[in-house]
Amino acid sequence: MGGYGDVQLLRDDGLRLDGRKVDEMREVKIEAGILPAADGSAWVQHGLNVAVCAVYGPMEAHPRKIQRQDRAVIDVRYNMAPFSTSDRIRPGFNRRSREISKVTAESLESVVLVERFPRSKIRVEIEILAAEAGTRCVGITAASVALADAGIPMRDMIVGVASGKIEDTVVLDLDKAEDNYGQADLPMGILPTTGEIAFLQMDGDLSVEEYNTCVEYNMKAAKEIHELQIDALKRRYEEKNGGA
Amino acid sequence: MGRLVGRHGDKEMSGAKEGAELRLVTPGEAIGASSGVRAGTGTLVQGENIIATKVGWVKDNNGVVSVDPIHSAYMPRSGDLVIGVVESVRNNLWFADVNGPFNGLLPMSLAPWKVEFGAARVHMDIGDIMLARVQEVDEAHNIVLTMKGVGLRKLKDGIMANISMNHISRLRGDSDSTLNKLKEVSDCRIIVAENGRVWVDGDSEGISFMRKVFELVRNDGHKAEFNASLDAMMNQRRNA
Numbered sequence: 001m002g003g004y005g006d007v008q009l010l011r012d013d014g015l016r017l018d019g020r021k022v023d024e025m026r027e028v029k030i031e032a033g034i035l036p037a038a039d040g041s042a043w044v045q046h047g048l049n050v051a052v053c054a055v056y057g058p059m060e061a062h063p064r065k066i067q068r069q070d071r072a073v074i075d076v077r078y079n080m081a082p083f084s085t086s087d088r089i090r091p092g093f094n095r096r097s098r099e100i101s102k103v104t105a106e107s108l109e110s111v112v113l114v115e116r117f118p119r120s121k122i123r124v125e126i127e128i129l130a131a132e133a134g135t136r137c138v139g140i141t142a143a144s145v146a147l148a149d150a151g152i153p154m155r156d157m158i159v160g161v162a163s164g165k166i167e168d169t170v171v172l173d174l175d176k177a178e179d180n181y182g183q184a185d186l187p188m189g190i191l192p193t194t195g196e197i198a199f200l201q202m203d204g205d206l207s208v209e210e211y212n213t214c215v216e217y218n219m220k221a222a223k224e225i226h227e228l229q230i231d232a233l234k235r236r237y238e239e240k241n242g243g244a
Numbered sequence: 245m246g247r248l249v250g251r252h253g254d255k256e257m258s259g260a261k262e263g264a265e266l267r268l269v270t271p272g273e274a275i276g277a278s279s280g281v282r283a284g285t286g287t288l289v290q291g292e293n294i295i296a297t298k299v300g301w302v303k304d305n306n307g308v309v310s311v312d313p314i315h316s317a318y319m320p321r322s323g324d325l326v327i328g329v330v331e332s333v334r335n336n337l338w339f340a341d342v343n344g345p346f347n348g349l350l351p352m353s354l355a356p357w358k359v360e361f362g363a364a365r366v367h368m369d370i371g372d373i374m375l376a377r378v379q380e381v382d383e384a385h386n387i388v389l390t391m392k393g394v395g396l397r398k399l400k401d402g403i404m405a406n407i408s409m410n411h412i413s414r415l416r417g418d419s420d421s422t423l424n425k426l427k428e429v430s431d432c433r434i435i436v437a438e439n440g441r442v443w444v445d446g447d448s449e450g451i452s453f454m455r456k457v458f459e460l461v462r463n464d465g466h467k468a469e470f471n472a473s474l475d476a477m478m479n480q481r482r483n484a
Binding site for chain 1: 298
């Protein structure tokens with residue numbers, strides 16, 4: 001049963017509390033280029049999560065001690081707005097946002113051709129405006145679109161997506177209740193074209209079979225989100241051209 | 245997904261023919277097989293495929309497949325005319341932000357003044373704007389600027405605007421035809437630098453007209469009807 005005893009997360013008809021099937025994702029909407037001041041930007045809504053991402057650069061890296069002689073550094077700042085959850089979040093960096101900024105930067109480094117811009121810095125600012133579980137994945141999805149919009153060379157897009165386990169059942173894309181009262185959570189950063197995994201974290205316990213199912217669900221969802229990313233980027237420029 | 249060619253800059257895209265279908269690609273998207281063709285800018289060979297690394301239009305020029313990016317950062321090349329903003333000053337040199345990934349360095353010896361050691365600040369201080377040329381870019385991406393040359397100077401009056409790198413050619417037009425028209429209509433001095441910065445000096449009305457032009461470039465710079473909108477704007481001002 002669930003990690004917290006008597007919380008029922010699966011309905012008797014086999015569907016989840018919000019009526020989704022076990023392998024069904026929340027609705028995702030993506031827009032590219034929403035911030036005029038940024039070099040590239042994106043807005044992603046994933047269920048009730050809303051993330052905005054702005055990308056600046058490549059620019060001279062300051063302070064000089066962070067410069068790398070052979071490549072660019074990606075400076076990610078993940079932040080949750082104080083009003084993003086029902087309990088007000090104290091503004092500013094905390095342990096959790098530091099961790100997420102770090103893992104996001106590392107996963108983005110695997111797609112961005114950082115060796116093209118030695119000694120420089122690419123600034124990625126991810127702001128979570130509304131949170132409902134899975135914000136690190138939404139942040140990665142948004143950052144990928146914003147980087148592409150900024151014209152930063154990348155060898156693939158990257159999609160953040162999570163699966164997990166509730167009531168001994170593997171489900172795709174956990175919502176808040178499932179994340180809080182479920183048994184396990186497996187967020188992944190996936191390169192959709194090649195199927196490579198750039199980022200993987202696991203919270204809770206999964207058997208090998210359950211893990212494999214999670215990966216399978218994530219891969220499938222990553223392809224769907226990738227389509228939406230491409231659509232957002234193409235729509236932005238098709239519109240700019242006044243249509244085809 | 246594709247559209248008909250009708251965009252400015254197609255002349256430079258020698259591979260493209262009028263009416264040919266252009267393909268918009270996103271990073272990671274396979275453009276085609278890598279055998280028999282060479283990978284140009286904005287692309288990468290991955291396995292047996294050529295993939296795009298940027299959002300842009302695919303072009304094929306005599307067997308070299310490349311992606312013409314929609315948005316890209318300025319990469320300095322020697323000989324470029326740039327507008328720089330002084331970021332820091334040392335005893336004998338200035339560092340200038342040239343809108344690129346690395347700062348430009350202007351040594352005392354390449355400044356147009358006779359500068360005493362330690363008195364660099366007297367001539368140009370932080371925040372001052374200069375018109376300079378890229379003297380050289382070395383393998384470590386150090387950019388050396390020079391202000392020795394005709395017209396290169398510190399810019400004291402006027403305004404500086406930023407436009408996307410990819411819209412510079414649209415603002416200039418064929419052999420600067422659009423730019424010359426804008427100069428005549430606005431009655432302003434205009435310098436379009438290679439790093440996406442534009443300097444305008446003139447009376448306030450001319451400057452406010454040019455601000456509107458930059459707004460148009462930012463919003464509609466990609467559209468096929470950009471030139472028509474710009475002509476309409478210029479005619480309106482001529483008749484006013």
